Amino acid sequence: MATLAEIGLVQAFTEAIGEVDSEIGGFRMTRTTAVIEDGTDLAGVYQWPGGAATPQVVLTDDTSDVVAGDWIGFRTDGQLWEIDVLVPNVSVTLLNPNGLTFPTDAGVGTSFKAVTTFPVETTHEWPSAGTIALDGVVYAYAGKTATSFTGVTHVAAGATVVGSATAHRDETTVVDISREWSALDQVRRATLVNYAEDTDLDAVGHNVGVDRVRLFTSDDQYRGVIKALAYNPRGTILGLTLALDALVGAGNYELYEDLVNFPNTVFIILTAGYTGAASAGSVYLTGPEWDDLAGGQDTLVLGATPLGIEGVVLYPMDELFDFRSAKPSAVLYDYYPGAAPNNAFGYSGDEAEGTAVTQVPGSHTEFENTAAAGHNVWYRMSDPQGARITSESFAEVGLLMRIPAGATKTPGNPFQASIWIFDGAFRIVFGVDGANAGLLDVGAFLGDTFVLADDTWYDVVVRKYDTRFVELWVNGRLITRVDYSLFTTAAAGNHTIYFGMLNNPAVGMEMHVKQIGITHRTPTDYWNARGLVGSVAAANPARFNANTGGAIFIAADVGKRVQLSNSAITKVPSGGNNNGIWKIDSLVGGPPSDIVELIGDDKTGADILDVTNHPKRITMSDDDEAFTFPDDLGQQIVLSGSTLSNDGTYTIDKLLEPGSLSDFASDFDTGDQITLKTNVCEVTVALTATESNLDYHLVPTFENEAAALDWELSDAGSIAAATLTLRQGLWVNALIMEIRISNVLTGQIQETSVITNVASAPPPPHTYEVYPFYLADPLGLVKAYIDAITAAGVIPEFGIEG
Amino acid sequence: MAFALTAVVPATIFENGGYLFQVQGTTFDVSHRFNVHVGPFGNASDPTCYSGVPEQGDVIYPWTTTKLRVYSPLLDLAGSPHKVYVIDLDTSENHALGGAMAVAHRDFKSSVFALRKALPISWRTGPRDIDLVPPT
Numbered sequence: 001m002a003t004l005a006e007i008g009l010v011q012a013f014t015e016a017i018g019e020v021d022s023e024i025g026g027f028r029m030t031r032t033t034a035v036i037e038d039g040t041d042l043a044g045v046y047q048w049p050g051g052a053a054t055p056q057v058v059l060t061d062d063t064s065d066v067v068a069g070d071w072i073g074f075r076t077d078g079q080l081w082e083i084d085v086l087v088p089n090v091s092v093t094l095l096n097p098n099g100l101t102f103p104t105d106a107g108v109g110t111s112f113k114a115v116t117t118f119p120v121e122t123t124h125e126w127p128s129a130g131t132i133a134l135d136g137v138v139y140a141y142a143g144k145t146a147t148s149f150t151g152v153t154h155v156a157a158g159a160t161v162v163g164s165a166t167a168h169r170d171e172t173t174v175v176d177i178s179r180e181w182s183a184l185d186q187v188r189r190a191t192l193v194n195y196a197e198d199t200d201l202d203a204v205g206h207n208v209g210v211d212r213v214r215l216f217t218s219d220d221q222y223r224g225v226i227k228a229l230a231y232n233p234r235g236t237i238l239g240l241t242l243a244l245d246a247l248v249g250a251g252n253y254e255l256y257e258d259l260v261n262f263p264n265t266v267f268i269i270l271t272a273g274y275t276g277a278a279s280a281g282s283v284y285l286t287g288p289e290w291d292d293l294a295g296g297q298d299t300l301v302l303g304a305t306p307l308g309i310e311g312v313v314l315y316p317m318d319e320l321f322d323f324r325s326a327k328p329s330a331v332l333y334d335y336y337p338g339a340a341p342n343n344a345f346g347y348s349g350d351e352a353e354g355t356a357v358t359q360v361p362g363s364h365t366e367f368e369n370t371a372a373a374g375h376n377v378w379y380r381m382s383d384p385q386g387a388r389i390t391s392e393s394f395a396e397v398g399l400l401m402r403i404p405a406g407a408t409k410t411p412g413n414p415f416q417a418s419i420w421i422f423d424g425a426f427r428i429v430f431g432v433d434g435a436n437a438g439l440l441d442v443g444a445f446l447g448d449t450f451v452l453a454d455d456t457w458y459d460v461v462v463r464k465y466d467t468r469f470v471e472l473w474v475n476g477r478l479i480t481r482v483d484y485s486l487f488t489t490a491a492a493g494n495h496t497i498y499f500g501m502l503n504n505p506a507v508g509m510e511m512h513v514k515q516i517g518i519t520h521r522t523p524t525d526y527w528n529a530r531g532l533v534g535s536v537a538a539a540n541p542a543r544f545n546a547n548t549g550g551a552i553f554i555a556a557d558v559g560k561r562v563q564l565s566n567s568a569i570t571k572v573p574s575g576g577n578n579n580g581i582w583k584i585d586s587l588v589g590g591p592p593s594d595i596v597e598l599i600g601d602d603k604t605g606a607d608i609l610d611v612t613n614h615p616k617r618i619t620m621s622d623d624d625e626a627f628t629f630p631d632d633l634g635q636q637i638v639l640s641g642s643t644l645s646n647d648g649t650y651t652i653d654k655l656l657e658p659g660s661l662s663d664f665a666s667d668f669d670t671g672d673q674i675t676l677k678t679n680v681c682e683v684t685v686a687l688t689a690t691e692s693n694l695d696y697h698l699v700p701t702f703e704n705e706a707a708a709l710d711w712e713l714s715d716a717g718s719i720a721a722a723t724l725t726l727r728q729g730l731w732v733n734a735l736i737m738e739i740r741i742s743n744v745l746t747g748q749i750q751e752t753s754v755i756t757n758v759a760s761a762p763p764p765p766h767t768y769e770v771y772p773f774y775l776a777d778p779l780g781l782v783k784a785y786i787d788a789i790t791a792a793g794v795i796p797e798f799g800i801e802g
Numbered sequence: 803m804a805f806a807l808t809a810v811v812p813a814t815i816f817e818n819g820g821y822l823f824q825v826q827g828t829t830f831d832v833s834h835r836f837n838v839h840v841g842p843f844g845n846a847s848d849p850t851c852y853s854g855v856p857e858q859g860d861v862i863y864p865w866t867t868t869k870l871r872v873y874s875p876l877l878d879l880a881g882s883p884h885k886v887y888v889i890d891l892d893t894s895e896n897h898a899l900g901g902a903m904a905v906a907h908r909d910f911k912s913s914v915f916a917l918r919k920a921l922p923i924s925w926r927t928g929p930r931d932i933d934l935v936p937p938t
Contacts, residue, residue: 027913028909028910028912029909029910029912030910031932125909
């Protein structure tokens, strides 16, 4: 609520300097009404017994100042345990779910209880649970009374700790940092919107440009949208939250950001509950499914027969594996949505895992070589477990680790504490050598290193950008960037992630880890087939040889597209090259065969606009991107359908910029890695007459290039009922693949409004020539409003769960 | 026709006044003038609420036949929850709703202090920092 004084003050200020500049933000504040101790000393003498019993009975002579539910500890120890059962003036039973070790004190020393209630002047209109800050310390509270926050916790060393972190004086300012509104936001909201109803509310909304539509089923919902749109508070996420709460209801959506990988993007997912209730008819054009590879590393089985496949990719990963409560071999995760949880890592080492790896519950996991020199202690994520990284992948592995003081490090052995990423081509390694740490080749550091201090936690992130470079980040700071090709090559077929102590750590070498985060995504579409050693020759200028040695093309490939790229030749004198996208016209030999004849698509709309002044110029009026510069220079164009003797085969001599009609070759070097699109060309020979709307297609005129062309055949896989078979198998079975499928026939726009629908096959199932379809877009109005309230530069992304 | 009081929304309000709240009831005559008082006594000696309308002062015209919209005066924490007393000035009919309005200690907004600090020092803005606000 806003006061009249604040309204007047802020209104005056807004008029003076403008509304935008007045949006200076702000936080709600109150003050403590008593000193807050960092724990209250207890009157009783507690006989702390040591050990790690779960639960633990502690004898005491005075329980007058504790109750069940309080958290108590011993001053010099600092840990806290919750009282479960209290026997007055005899004992307390403490819960110890994480098996922490109790202190011993033999009756000497002070016990204390955590202060979990902060008394304040008021909590009126504060969130029922939220986040506050006192003297720069951030606390979370789980509840409140009219004059106190209860269930207060804070975070220390990455773990949630009950109670206050330090003492705070009386009248300490308490700041609400739960993403609440600024005073200016509250002023704007102050009057009419909160209380207007029916037509009054319509008038309020109309005045601020938010008209009521049928989507709004109640005044409260409409009111919420008005406040979100017209009085959008600072913070995109809060504004979106308010709008979505009003539009679809709290709990019916998820809202999140990934500022590292997708900056300026907010992800909004409507849950199935919302769409199921609101949609009048839902149409899902594509939906991913997941399956693990089987057969000859090429077979996937879907839940039902698909109509079409949009693509098959290695399922991306973005997981954080927590080792504070479990060893890596005990950590489970869902390999894909809907899968049963499965192991992420397997243990490898020369000692039993039980002796070499110990868990400090709630804190971290420790590796130690306890037995003999050279005993490795490490964990491995295999490719089926999730390390499905290739050279084309973006991959990031982030390990929160430390080397404790007293660990026996071996200078010159940088693999004694290391992270390894194998992508089937190279071996990317991070390691610690004595005091220095960095990225590694065979045994030497690559790029810059950093000094790794003992007993200090480091967030080490190794980030691989496909085949370009690898970065090392430590604690959010870029240490070095190294060319990918400088790393050691690795065996093809090795796609794994290791971390731990490898390569002969000394006895007494230790490494502690808290968590590892693994992110990867691979753009390669395995529904296509591809290769790197295609060849072409001038002797057969439209012929392409994939050189797989295995006869990759089959009879059904006629009509499919092949893209040739990475051509290294420049045709003389045209300046073109062997790149292009072509259609397979026929197989040569076989089937199957490695050799195909290629041709361009049949198109129409070729115009010879002015044969008098520009006798060699052809303009494609129906296709703005008919030609690619410089690739299509030197290719042939075949004209047909002419009644004025223009039919024939012509060689493309120049490609012109569509607007100015200047020759691209005069502005750009054909050897540059720049491609441009145009619809205007000039051929080598003059045409006969001005004429429009001729049919045409391009024909390749390859020049010699042996075993060096990259090629990709689209839609290469095959579908048999619900089973997909990839044309080229991957390197191992059980890889999780994501399949994007389509199960809906695409819509057709009919030329007339009278449709005679003819049955094209007897039932079952009923099949007709024309399929009626219904489009419902439950997201439509939601999207429109969200788009309206997000500022330029913020990109809302929408999806439906499931 | 006799009016009646049923509720006050919201039922808790800050002490420092100027907050909008509704008195809900039945059969308010929309052409009549009303006064609303909030305080411990439940009569016209309690602090008067404001209309929020320029030059209308504390004269309230009903928003609807079931709602009065008023702005709270400065209230005392002691004696909370307070009574809400409504009187029809044109008929002298009056009613009180006991224990209807709880009073909470005010809280603060950092942007208000920021605005105050930005204004000329000669302006009587009130405390320019939360630490200068005397405790109650």
